[in-house]
Amino acid sequence: MTFTAWISLAGVLALLWGVGGWSLWRTMREEGRKARLLQRYGSVDRYDPRALADLEAWLAEHPEDPYASLARTRIDETRRHRASGHPTFYGH
Amino acid sequence: MTDAYHEPREEWASRLGFLLAMLGAMVGLGNIWRFPYLAGLHGGGAFVLAYVVLLYLVAVPGLMGETAMGRFTRAAAVGAYRRLGGHSGVGVLVALATFGLMTYYFPVIGWVIYYFGHALAGTFFQDGFAAGAAWEAFKADPELKLATHTLAVLLAGIPLYYGVAKGIERASLLMVPVFFLALVVVAVRALTLPAAEEGLAYLFTPEWGQLADPGVWVAALGQALFSTGLGWGIALTLGSYLGAADDIPLGAGVFTAVGNTSIGVLAGLAVLPTVFAFGLDPASGPELVFLALPQVFPEMTGGYLWSLVFFIGFLFAALTSGFAITEVPVAAYREEAGVSRGRAVVTVMAGIWLLGLPSALSTDFSGLMDFLFGNWALPAATLASMLVLGWRFGARRMRVLDVNYSADLYVGPWWEVAIRYVLPAVMAFLLVWFTWDALRGASPGRALGGLGFLAGLLVVAFGVGSIRNRRRQEVAP
Numbered sequence: 001m002t003f004t005a006w007i008s009l010a011g012v013l014a015l016l017w018g019v020g021g022w023s024l025w026r027t028m029r030e031e032g033r034k035a036r037l038l039q040r041y042g043s044v045d046r047y048d049p050r051a052l053a054d055l056e057a058w059l060a061e062h063p064e065d066p067y068a069s070l071a072r073t074r075i076d077e078t079r080r081h082r083a084s085g086h087p088t089f090y091g092h
Numbered sequence: 093m094t095d096a097y098h099e100p101r102e103e104w105a106s107r108l109g110f111l112l113a114m115l116g117a118m119v120g121l122g123n124i125w126r127f128p129y130l131a132g133l134h135g136g137g138a139f140v141l142a143y144v145v146l147l148y149l150v151a152v153p154g155l156m157g158e159t160a161m162g163r164f165t166r167a168a169a170v171g172a173y174r175r176l177g178g179h180s181g182v183g184v185l186v187a188l189a190t191f192g193l194m195t196y197y198f199p200v201i202g203w204v205i206y207y208f209g210h211a212l213a214g215t216f217f218q219d220g221f222a223a224g225a226a227w228e229a230f231k232a233d234p235e236l237k238l239a240t241h242t243l244a245v246l247l248a249g250i251p252l253y254y255g256v257a258k259g260i261e262r263a264s265l266l267m268v269p270v271f272f273l274a275l276v277v278v279a280v281r282a283l284t285l286p287a288a289e290e291g292l293a294y295l296f297t298p299e300w301g302q303l304a305d306p307g308v309w310v311a312a313l314g315q316a317l318f319s320t321g322l323g324w325g326i327a328l329t330l331g332s333y334l335g336a337a338d339d340i341p342l343g344a345g346v347f348t349a350v351g352n353t354s355i356g357v358l359a360g361l362a363v364l365p366t367v368f369a370f371g372l373d374p375a376s377g378p379e380l381v382f383l384a385l386p387q388v389f390p391e392m393t394g395g396y397l398w399s400l401v402f403f404i405g406f407l408f409a410a411l412t413s414g415f416a417i418t419e420v421p422v423a424a425y426r427e428e429a430g431v432s433r434g435r436a437v438v439t440v441m442a443g444i445w446l447l448g449l450p451s452a453l454s455t456d457f458s459g460l461m462d463f464l465f466g467n468w469a470l471p472a473a474t475l476a477s478m479l480v481l482g483w484r485f486g487a488r489r490m491r492v493l494d495v496n497y498s499a500d501l502y503v504g505p506w507w508e509v510a511i512r513y514v515l516p517a518v519m520a521f522l523l524v525w526f527t528w529d530a531l532r533g534a535s536p537g538r539a540l541g542g543l544g545f546l547a548g549l550l551v552v553a554f555g556v557g558s559i560r561n562r563r564r565q566e567v568a569p
Binding site: 054055 | 137347491499
C-alpha cells in the first residue's frame with residue numbers, strides 16, 4: 001500500500017471514527033451534566049449565550065410572530081436560571 | 093403558540109437508547125456491501141473524501157433539522173408537517189414513501205434470515221455446498237421466500253408493538269452493539285488474512301482525478317443521503333420522542349451521520365480484505381454477501397464461528413433498520429387514525445406483509461419497486477420535507493427556537509443556508525439526474541413510468557393530506 005493510501009486511511013479514521021467517538025463521548029457527558037443540574041436545581045439554562053442572543057435578535061425583529069410568545073417563555077426560562085445564582089450548563 | 097413539550101407523549105428512557113436507535117435505523121444492508129463497493133469503484137480515498145465533504149455539508153445539517161421538526165412538534169410525520177404550517181400531504185408522502193420502501197426491504201431481511209439459518213446450521217461447511225445453487229434454490233422456492241418474509245415482518249413487529257422505550261429502545265440497545273462488535277471481530281480477522289493490504293489499498297488509495305468526474309460526486313451524494321435516510325421521516329419520528337432537555341445538533345446530527353459512515357468504513361475493513369484474500373470481485377454488489385462470502389467462510393480457520401458472527405451482525409443491522417423505519421408509518425397512522433399502538437402496528441405490518449408479497453416472490457418486482465421509490469418517491473419526500481422546513485416554517489425560526497434549545501453544540505447561521513438553499517438544490521438536482529439517467533438508459537419507457545408513478549403518488553398524498561387538513565384544523569404548538 002502506498003504512503004498516500006496510508007495517509008488517506010489515517011485521515012478517514014480521524015474524520016469519521018475520531019469525530020464519531022468524540023461526539024458520542026461529549027454528548028453522553030454533557031447530557032449527564034445537564035440531567036444532574038436539572039435534578040438538583042429543578043431548572044437549567046436552555047441556550048448557549050450566542051444562541052440566546054440569536055433568539056433575542058429574532059424576537060426583536062419578529063415581535064408579532066405566532067411563535068413570539070414561545071420565544072419569550074424560553075428566553076425567560078434561561079434568564080431566570082442564570083439570575084438564580086445556580087451553576088449554569090453553558091456558563092456565562 | 094404553546095409549548096408542545098407539555099403534551100403527553102412516549103419518550104426515550106435513555107440518551108444512549110435514542111442514539112443507538114437512530115444509528116440502528118440508518119445502518120442497514122447498504123452499509124455492509126454498498127459503501128465499500130462504491131468507494132473502491134470511484135477512486136478509493138477520493139470518493140471517501142467527496143463523501144465526507146457531502147456528509148458534513150448536507151447530511152449533518154439535514155439530520156439536525158429533521159430531528160428538530162420532530163422534537164418541536166412532538167408529532168409523527170403527518171401531524172408534524174401540519175403543525176409546521178406545511179400541507180399534511182407532505183407527511184402523507186413521507187409515510188407512503190417509507191411504507192413502500194419497507195414492502196421491498198422486509199423480503200431482503202428475509203434473505204438475511206435464510207442465510208443466518210445456513211450459518212447457524214453450518215451448511216456452508218457441508219460437502220458439496222454451492223453458494224450459487226443455494227441462492228437459486230431459495231429464489232425458486234416461493235414457500236421459503238414467503239416464510240422468511242413473514243418471519244422478518246413478525247420479528248420487526250415485536251419491538252414496534254412494545255413501544256418506544258420498552259420496544260425500539262431496548263432492542264436497539266441490544267442489537268446495535270452486537271452488530272458493531274460483530275463487524276469489529278470480522279474486520280480484525282479479515283485484516284489478518286493474506287492479501288488483506290490489497291483490500292485496504294482498494295478502499296483507501298486516492299485517485300484524485302476521479303474528483304473531476306460528476307458521477308463520483310453524484311454517487312457520494314446518493315450514498316450520503318440514502319444511507320442516512322434524510323427526509324424519510326425517520327429522524328423526525330424518532331426525534332418526536334425526545335424531551336425538552338435533549339440535545340439535537342451533536343447527537344442526532346453529528347454522531348448519527350458520522351457514526352453511520354464510520355460503520356460503513358468498518359464494513360469495508362471487514363469485507364474488502366476478505367474479498368481480495370479469496371480473489372472475489374469487489375464490484376459484485378449485494379451478491380457479495382449472499383453469494384461470495386458463504387464460499388469464503390469454509391476456507392477460513394474457525395469459519396463456522398466467523399460466519400455465525402457475521403450473519404448475526406448482518407441480521408441485526410437489517411432488523412434495527414426494519415423496525416425503526418417502519419415506526420414512521422406506524423406513528424403517523426396511529427396519530428392520524430387515533431388508534432392504539434398495538435392496532436397501528438398490526439395494521440401497518442399486515443399491509444407491509446401483504447403488499448410485500450410480490451417483492452418477496454419476485455426479485456424483478458422488488459427491483460422495480462427500488463427503481464420507483466429510490467429514484468423518485470424518496471428523493472421527492474426529502475425535497476418536500478426540506479422545503480417545508482426551510483421556506484414554510486423558516487430555517488431561521490427553527491434554528492433560533494429549537495435547534496439550539498438544550499443543545500450540546502451551538503449551531504450558527506450557516507445552518508440556515510444549508511437548509512434553505514443547499515439541500516433543496518441538491519435534492520432537485522438528484523431528481524433531475526435520476527430522471528435523465530433513466531431516460532438515457534436502456535428503457536426510457538420505464539423512466540416515464542417512474543415519473544407517472546411519482547405524479548400519481550403526489551396526487552394520492554396531497555389528496556389524503558387535504559382531507560386530513562380539513563378534518564384536523566390543528567393549532568400549531
